[in-house]
Amino acid sequence: VPSSMQCGTRRMGVMTDVHRRFLQLLMTHGVLEEQAVKRLQKHCYKVHDCNATVEKLEDFINNINSVLESLCIEVKKGVTEDDGRPIYALVNLATTSVSKMASDFAENELDLFRKALELIIDSESGFASSTNILNLVDQLKGKKMRKKEAEQVLQKFVQNKWLIEKEGEFTLHSRAILEMEQYIRATYPDSVKMCNICHSLLIQGQSCETCGIRMHLPCVAKYFRSSSEPRCPHCNDCWPHEIPEIFNPEKEREAGTSSSNKKSLRSRQH
Amino acid sequence: QKPPPPARGRPGRSAQTPPTRRKVEGPGTPWGPDGAGAGGRPRRRRSQKQLEVKVAELVQFLLIKDQKKMPVKRTELLRHVVGDYKDVFPDLLRLAAQRLEYVFGYRLVELEPKSSTYVLVNTLEPVEEDAEVRGDQGTPGAGLLMIVLGLIFMRGHTIKETEVWDFLRRLGVHPTKRHSVFGDPKKLITEDFVRQRYLEYRRLPHTDPVDYELQWGPRTNLETTKMKVLKFVAKIHNQDPKDWPVQYCEALADEAARARPQPGVPAPSS
Ligand SMILES: [Zn+2]
Ligand SMILES: [Zn+2]
Numbered sequence: 286v287p288s289s290m291q292c293g294t295r296r297m298g299v300m301t302d303v304h305r306r307f308l309q310l311l312m313t314h315g316v317l318e319e320q321a322v323k324r325l326q327k328h329c330y331k332v333h334d335c336n337a338t339v340e341k342l343e344d345f346i347n348n349i350n351s352v353l354e355s356l357c358i359e360v361k362k363g364v365t366e367d368d369g370r371p372i373y374a375l376v377n378l379a380t381t382s383v384s385k386m387a388s389d390f391a392e393n394e395l396d397l398f399r400k401a402l403e404l405i406i407d408s409e410s411g412f413a414s415s416t417n418i419l420n421l422v423d424q425l426k427g428k429k430m431r432k433k434e435a436e437q438v439l440q441k442f443v444q445n446k447w448l449i450e451k452e453g454e455f456t457l458h459s460r461a462i463l464e465m466e467q468y469i470r471a472t473y474p475d476s477v478k479m480c481n482i483c484h485s486l487l488i489q490g491q492s493c494e495t496c497g498i499r500m501h502l503p504c505v506a507k508y509f510r511s512s513s514e515p516r517c518p519h520c521n522d523c524w525p526h527e528i529p530e531i532f533n534p535e536k537e538r539e540a541g542t543s544s545s546n547k548k549s550l551r552s553r554q555h
Numbered sequence: 556q557k558p559p560p561p562a563r564g565r566p567g568r569s570a571q572t573p574p575t576r577r578k579v580e581g582p583g584t585p586w587g588p589d590g591a592g593a594g595g596r597p598r599r600r601r602s603q604k605q606l607e608v609k610v611a612e613l614v615q616f617l618l619i620k621d622q623k624k625m626p627v628k629r630t631e632l633l634r635h636v637v638g639d640y641k642d643v644f645p646d647l648l649r650l651a652a653q654r655l656e657y658v659f660g661y662r663l664v665e666l667e668p669k670s671s672t673y674v675l676v677n678t679l680e681p682v683e684e685d686a687e688v689r690g691d692q693g694t695p696g697a698g699l700l701m702i703v704l705g706l707i708f709m710r711g712h713t714i715k716e717t718e719v720w721d722f723l724r725r726l727g728v729h730p731t732k733r734h735s736v737f738g739d740p741k742k743l744i745t746e747d748f749v750r751q752r753y754l755e756y757r758r759l760p761h762t763d764p765v766d767y768e769l770q771w772g773p774r775t776n777l778e779t780t781k782m783k784v785l786k787f788v789a790k791i792h793n794q795d796p797k798d799w800p801v802q803y804c805e806a807l808a809d810e811a812a813r814a815r816p817q818p819g820v821p822a823p824s825s
Contacts, residue, residue, distance in 0.1 A: 305660030306679050312618065312659075332682050352658055357611040377615050388619045 298348035302333040308349065311360065311375050315446050316460035319371040346373070363463045366411075366456075366489050369503030369531035374460045378467070385464070389445065392427030394438050398447065400425070401439070405456055406469065406476050411489030412454040415439065457488050480504055481518060491529075496520035506531040601640075606647070612636045613651035617663065621675040624751045626774070629671035666752055667773045674752070676777050695736045696743050699728070700753055703744060705788040707769055708781060709802060715759070716767040719744070748772075780813065781806040 306329045311317065317325065323342055330339050340348075346360050353359055361376045377385065386395060400421045404413035415436070422435045430438070439455065442448040447461045457465075466486045470477055480487040482504035492499045498519040500508065506529050509515040515524035616636050620627045637644050652663035661675040706722055707714050720730050728734055730741040737743055745767070748754040752774040759766045782796070785806045789796045796803050 300658055302660065302679055305658070308659055309661075309677070309679065313622070355607055355611065356614050356654060356658065357608065358615065385619055388623065 298351045300352055303329045304349050306332060316372055316374040322373045361463045363459050364503050365459045367502060372459055374463045376464050393425045393430050396426045397435055397438055398442060401455060406473050412456045414454050462486060482508055491526045493517040494525050495522040502529045503531045505529060609640050609647050610650045613647055614654050617675060626666055626672045626674045626752050664777055674774055699737055700748055701787050704775060704784050707771055708784050709788060713768050713770050716769060719769060781809040
């Protein structure tokens, strides 16, 4: 490649039907775990270009993102907040009137989501109980909503991968965090929590009882990986929580399936 | 067939890149240096970046609507996205169409001439394993739609609604009963598919009890062909398409007409 082609701006990749089908299918899903993304990539090569060697996933996605950049869209990689599984979502970066949720939900439903989001952000644990959310249905904008309906709408948020439910409590789906991080930080600057390690938005995690800094569970696990006596990275006091076990691709491969990993982190610390 | 890859070195987000003017087909660029459009009308000066963001918003909006298979009206685009960029709307829409096709493999098509209603048509053939890779059953309605389209085609382009239900009842699909896959089949066929413009649904005059007739909607001819529908019908009956000579001849003629050069993508009327 002549160097002149690359100077100044990032080199824009070339799209083929392999990439297009990949994007189409990723879009219908909203979010996928890494294993599923790799399967999807392989599938798209098989359909359109079975002789080509499958490009490394990272390069494949970087190529797509270089083209998506001018559209303010990105295939974003993240990890699940509880057990650190890598996930990918097609995310709109521009904070505009164009919103994925707005086309799927009515005004009162969107307001219910907003209320749930506020409760989740304000909570210490990153979870809001369904009781607390449902208590707010009388204050919703738009058409009046009954509690029974609100319960169904909450389930719809779970199905559409905006919320996760665990034992009657709700937290944000990692897909929602990927998609809404900018919005949440701009809208709730005083109540958002940030991770002391990776400096991105934190909904659920652990915190230091002495100085109050917070860390994502996967960040905790990585940070204290080899320390026998974990100490707070900020105040150096003893870290008062159990070090969580998180997703490990090597272990996953040995186990063959993901079933063995399901037990990880049912308990929640704050 | 495919549009040429976009020019390299287009300004991304890096500020130091000198703005390369994008090539726009047709006379007059909407953001020419002299601030005058094709008609010599003076136009407000807008930065390349602002216009790029508008194109990005159009692309995002059209993609979101496509997920629900909802046709988009020009007025909706103007109201929700374009705002006070109305004067350059045709150019913005053309650029959005180019991006949609090059990046995602979706062609922006006006539903009917002069209808000012747009849909995205997939340029990639769906393959069976797509659904498998997605790990879901895809769009559950698609099979039901094909059955109804088949019924209509085999009956000579029009069928009474009562006849549709007589047939579907034999497959265990009832107008008044909830179906495990299709949900509310009556709503799906007579409301959703109609709103998505796959079907036309009209009340028959002088019928007692009231009956309706169903025909193919304008979108059907954009997304499928008579031959594909006939092959689908033949497959269910475990027969050959040639077993229905009338329909087969018509499907062949349709294929021949499609092979002739067409006027192409209707230009968005401004
Ligand atoms: Zn972190
Ligand atoms: Zn501390």
